[in-house]
Amino acid sequence: MSERKRRAGPGGAAGGSTSKKPRGASAAASYAQSLRSKLRPDDSILASLRALASASAKSKPATASSAGAKALAEDDPASASSSYIVVADQDINSVTSRINRLVLSVARSILAGRGFSFSVPSRTSTNQVYLPDLDRIVLLRREAARPFANVVTARKATVTARVLSLVHAVLRRGIHVTKRDLFYTDVKLFEDQAQSDAVLDDVSCMLGCTRSSLHVVASEKGVVVGRLIFHDDGDRIDCTRMGVGGKAIPPNIDRVSGIESDALFILLVEKDAAFMRLAEDRFYNRFPCIILTAKGQPDVATRLFLRRLKVELKLPVLAMVDSDPYGLKILSVYMCGSKNMSYDSANLTTPDIKWLGVRPSDLDKYRVPEQCRLPMSDHDIKVGKEMLDEDFVKQNASWVKELETMLRTKQKAEIQALSSFGFQYLTEVYLPLKLQQEDWI
Amino acid sequence: MSERKRRAGPGGAAGGSTSKKPRGASAAASYAQSLRSKLRPDDSILASLRALASASAKSKPATASSAGAKALAEDDPASASSSYIVVADQDINSVTSRINRLVLSVARSILAGRGFSFSVPSRTSTNQVYLPDLDRIVLLRREAARPFANVVTARKATVTARVLSLVHAVLRRGIHVTKRDLFYTDVKLFEDQAQSDAVLDDVSCMLGCTRSSLHVVASEKGVVVGRLIFHDDGDRIDCTRMGVGGKAIPPNIDRVSGIESDALFILLVEKDAAFMRLAEDRFYNRFPCIILTAKGQPDVATRLFLRRLKVELKLPVLAMVDSDPYGLKILSVYMCGSKNMSYDSANLTTPDIKWLGVRPSDLDKYRVPEQCRLPMSDHDIKVGKEMLDEDFVKQNASWVKELETMLRTKQKAEIQALSSFGFQYLTEVYLPLKLQQEDWI
Numbered sequence: 001m002s003e004r005k006r007r008a009g010p011g012g013a014a015g016g017s018t019s020k021k022p023r024g025a026s027a028a029a030s031y032a033q034s035l036r037s038k039l040r041p042d043d044s045i046l047a048s049l050r051a052l053a054s055a056s057a058k059s060k061p062a063t064a065s066s067a068g069a070k071a072l073a074e075d076d077p078a079s080a081s082s083s084y085i086v087v088a089d090q091d092i093n094s095v096t097s098r099i100n101r102l103v104l105s106v107a108r109s110i111l112a113g114r115g116f117s118f119s120v121p122s123r124t125s126t127n128q129v130y131l132p133d134l135d136r137i138v139l140l141r142r143e144a145a146r147p148f149a150n151v152v153t154a155r156k157a158t159v160t161a162r163v164l165s166l167v168h169a170v171l172r173r174g175i176h177v178t179k180r181d182l183f184y185t186d187v188k189l190f191e192d193q194a195q196s197d198a199v200l201d202d203v204s205c206m207l208g209c210t211r212s213s214l215h216v217v218a219s220e221k222g223v224v225v226g227r228l229i230f231h232d233d234g235d236r237i238d239c240t241r242m243g244v245g246g247k248a249i250p251p252n253i254d255r256v257s258g259i260e261s262d263a264l265f266i267l268l269v270e271k272d273a274a275f276m277r278l279a280e281d282r283f284y285n286r287f288p289c290i291i292l293t294a295k296g297q298p299d300v301a302t303r304l305f306l307r308r309l310k311v312e313l314k315l316p317v318l319a320m321v322d323s324d325p326y327g328l329k330i331l332s333v334y335m336c337g338s339k340n341m342s343y344d345s346a347n348l349t350t351p352d353i354k355w356l357g358v359r360p361s362d363l364d365k366y367r368v369p370e371q372c373r374l375p376m377s378d379h380d381i382k383v384g385k386e387m388l389d390e391d392f393v394k395q396n397a398s399w400v401k402e403l404e405t406m407l408r409t410k411q412k413a414e415i416q417a418l419s420s421f422g423f424q425y426l427t428e429v430y431l432p433l434k435l436q437q438e439d440w441i
Numbered sequence: 442m443s444e445r446k447r448r449a450g451p452g453g454a455a456g457g458s459t460s461k462k463p464r465g466a467s468a469a470a471s472y473a474q475s476l477r478s479k480l481r482p483d484d485s486i487l488a489s490l491r492a493l494a495s496a497s498a499k500s501k502p503a504t505a506s507s508a509g510a511k512a513l514a515e516d517d518p519a520s521a522s523s524s525y526i527v528v529a530d531q532d533i534n535s536v537t538s539r540i541n542r543l544v545l546s547v548a549r550s551i552l553a554g555r556g557f558s559f560s561v562p563s564r565t566s567t568n569q570v571y572l573p574d575l576d577r578i579v580l581l582r583r584e585a586a587r588p589f590a591n592v593v594t595a596r597k598a599t600v601t602a603r604v605l606s607l608v609h610a611v612l613r614r615g616i617h618v619t620k621r622d623l624f625y626t627d628v629k630l631f632e633d634q635a636q637s638d639a640v641l642d643d644v645s646c647m648l649g650c651t652r653s654s655l656h657v658v659a660s661e662k663g664v665v666v667g668r669l670i671f672h673d674d675g676d677r678i679d680c681t682r683m684g685v686g687g688k689a690i691p692p693n694i695d696r697v698s699g700i701e702s703d704a705l706f707i708l709l710v711e712k713d714a715a716f717m718r719l720a721e722d723r724f725y726n727r728f729p730c731i732i733l734t735a736k737g738q739p740d741v742a743t744r745l746f747l748r749r750l751k752v753e754l755k756l757p758v759l760a761m762v763d764s765d766p767y768g769l770k771i772l773s774v775y776m777c778g779s780k781n782m783s784y785d786s787a788n789l790t791t792p793d794i795k796w797l798g799v800r801p802s803d804l805d806k807y808r809v810p811e812q813c814r815l816p817m818s819d820h821d822i823k824v825g826k827e828m829l830d831e832d833f834v835k836q837n838a839s840w841v842k843e844l845e846t847m848l849r850t851k852q853k854a855e856i857q858a859l860s861s862f863g864f865q866y867l868t869e870v871y872l873p874l875k876l877q878q879e880d881w882i
Binding site for chain 1 (some may be wrong): 616617629664690693717810863
């Protein structure tokens with residue numbers, strides 16, 4: 001593609017001659033502002049968003065066999081014969097009775113002279129694989145015995161019994177605790193938190209329920225604003241009335257209920273600076289949407305919350321991340337999960353997130369000035385190349401192309417780089433134009 | 442003090458014999474539970490809290506001359522003759538006209554043949570001192586010229602002019618931006634963000650207004666729940682109806698208004714795990730209070746918010762931090778400010794915060810089991826010793842004593858260590874007992 005054509009940008013032929021001017025940055029700025037005139041009336045953009053939303057609502061959960069389908073599958077819990085482990089959200093009574101049954105079977109084994117032993121799913125990395133059909137990382141079904149009468153496993157068997165009893169106590173009180181709380185209830189036994197954390201994940205797998213069902217929660221750092229109403233522990237939260245700060249996403253997803261929305265899409269934002277701009281400009285009033293961010297690396301609470309929104313509201317999810325390998329990595333955690341939590345990937349992941357921006361191709365398309373782009377470090381390039389090998393990237397040809405562009409130009413840019421065209425360029429020009437052109441992949 | 446007497450703990454003589462039992466941890470646990478019986482009815486605790494709150498409401502802002510007084514002084518902005526710089530919150534019109542006046546005076550200087558130059562307060566560390574009377578770090582009144590016609594300062598003078606014009610543009614639009622946004626508007630000139638950030642602080646000092654008045658905000662990470670109602674950008678927020686997640690503290694304090702509360706005190710919590718416990722147990726319904734946390738190191742938004750609450754509601758502030766040198770350091774940032782923001786210490790600091798817990802003396806008093814305490818590292822001890830030299834610690838004899846206890850025992854403990862007595866020990870026994878005994882320093 002010729003330089004001139006490549007530079008023509010999203011609006012077509014506009015601005016070809018200005019790009020020859022010596023002062024590149026200011027020409028880029030006036031070009032960027034000229035994009036404003038390309039914007040159609042909001043009504044017309046809203047019409048296409050409505051079509052997108054209704055298509056998203058109608059799409060049936062794809063079956064695992066439909067090739068390439070990014071299923072938002074409520075995996076069939078009855079298919080216990082499947083090759084991978086699926087844990088599910090369970091209520092207090094169900095988890096408690098699962099613990100009771102497990103402990104009873106151990107007791108029976110002791111009484112029958114077969115000894116005290118747990119059967120624990122193996123969570124080693126060789127047991128964690130990416131399933132293209134499901135488009136997420138899963139934990140294969142392979143178990144190991146954890147007998148008490150074995151010098152290698154005696155300690156771990158004890159820790160497992162203790163964690164089971166602690167979780168039982170938490171559930172009986174109907175409260176939630178953090179992993180740190182759990183560790184401190186028996187420091188002498190657990191020695192360090194990594195041990196109780198690991199066994200907690202084991203217990204999730206053994207019981208077949210999510211860690212949130214065990215009422216052991218991670219700290220939350222996510223916030224949400226926009227066209228969303230939900231109940232947090234019974235309190236009705238209207239996210240259009242949460243000011244600029246937004247509502248902190250609750251750590252305990254099982255206390256979230258009554259989700260309602262008239263939004264047309266969910267806008268997932270990598271960082272809080274962009275979130276603040278969108279919240280202050282009340283972007284959701286112009287284009288009805290729900291805006292949320294985990295302020296960097298996605299935490300479990302935000303991932304659970306996003307998935308709940310997607311499952312219940314069936315809205316398309318559009319993502320705004322930095323144009324660098326970490327932006328893509330963050331997307332991958334939302335979409336496919338992390339290896340560490342592979343056993344719970346069905347509940348933690350939100351498939352079919354569209355990459356709205358800032359994409360490597362946007363840098364030229366929107367003529368982000370050279371000085372607002374940053375050179376990629378050797379480490380960035382290494383991470384970028386690793387991402388090219390990730391199955392979840394390879395599945396999507398347009399993503400591969402974008403990542404190749406990034407690695408070829410060796411340039412990265414933050415969402416904030418759009419501020420070089422004005423502080424409100426993001427909300428007034430860039431995003432509306434992206435939505436108008438349905439420019440997501 | 443004999444071992445027996447030291448171990449007698451807050452309730453007096455109780456439990457002396459159990460401490461001889463071999464299983465120390467479980468004896469400590471049963472002793473800890475026995476403290477429950479020491480609790481008086483809530484009404485009686487509430488009566489003393491009401492007395493505390495009304496004393497706090499009546500206390501007049503102490504003058505700078507009253508020795509040792511921790512003044513919540515709205516420093517008299519008229520006293521421009523004072524030896525240190527006081528910046529103040531200013532509305533958009535006031536800041537804009539200050540910028541206009543500043544630029545006019547520069548223009549006049551050019552026309553008079555004296556050249557283009559700014560006079561900028563020096564923010565070097567030798568110019569930052571702790572004033573015991575004010576109990577905070579302030580910036581002394583010493584200025585340096587920043588002429589354009591000097592090869593050393595030409596660049597900085599240009600950057601200063603550019604930042605002034607950007608701030609002017611932000612104020613004219615009535616929006617808020619982040620430091621990162623500001624940097625990206627002219628990367629070519631600013632080169633790296635440290636430069637635009639530093640000049641932004643210079644501009645605050647030059648104009649005599651807070652950075653929030655410039656509408657350049659930091660990202661927020663704090664959350665609040667409890668007996669508080671306020672308006673965030675016009676939306677009415679009732680913090681008793683914010684579920685377990687709480688309300689994210691808004692980044693732009695000037696959009697906060699209409700603060701109302703029937704709380705008796707403000708409970709400042711270091712970390713989110715303790716915050717979650719308090720929120721889930723709705724501690725504020727039993728003891729009317731406002732609970733807030735910055736989730737670790739206090740950010741500017743949370744510090745501004747706390748100060749606003751204290752100034753407008755005149756409530757006592759009680760702090761729950763880890764029993765380690767960093768817990769104390771976090772307290773010092775809330776109370777006295779950080780050196781970096783010394784010019785704005787009057788607006789960012791909240792004097793007279795009471796150290797409720799977890800204090801080094803609590804570890805024995807509440808018999809926190811040995812295995813839940815952690816040995817201090819060499820670095821911890823070094824930081825602890827440095828804290829002993831800090832003026833703000835030296836001012837308070839009981840704080841010195843606590844810190845000496847920490848350094849003598851070489852032990853630290855997190856708030857979460859209280860979970861060793863049960864997940865809800867914090868909210869059901871420890872805090873009520875602390876409040877009952879008015880055990881803060």
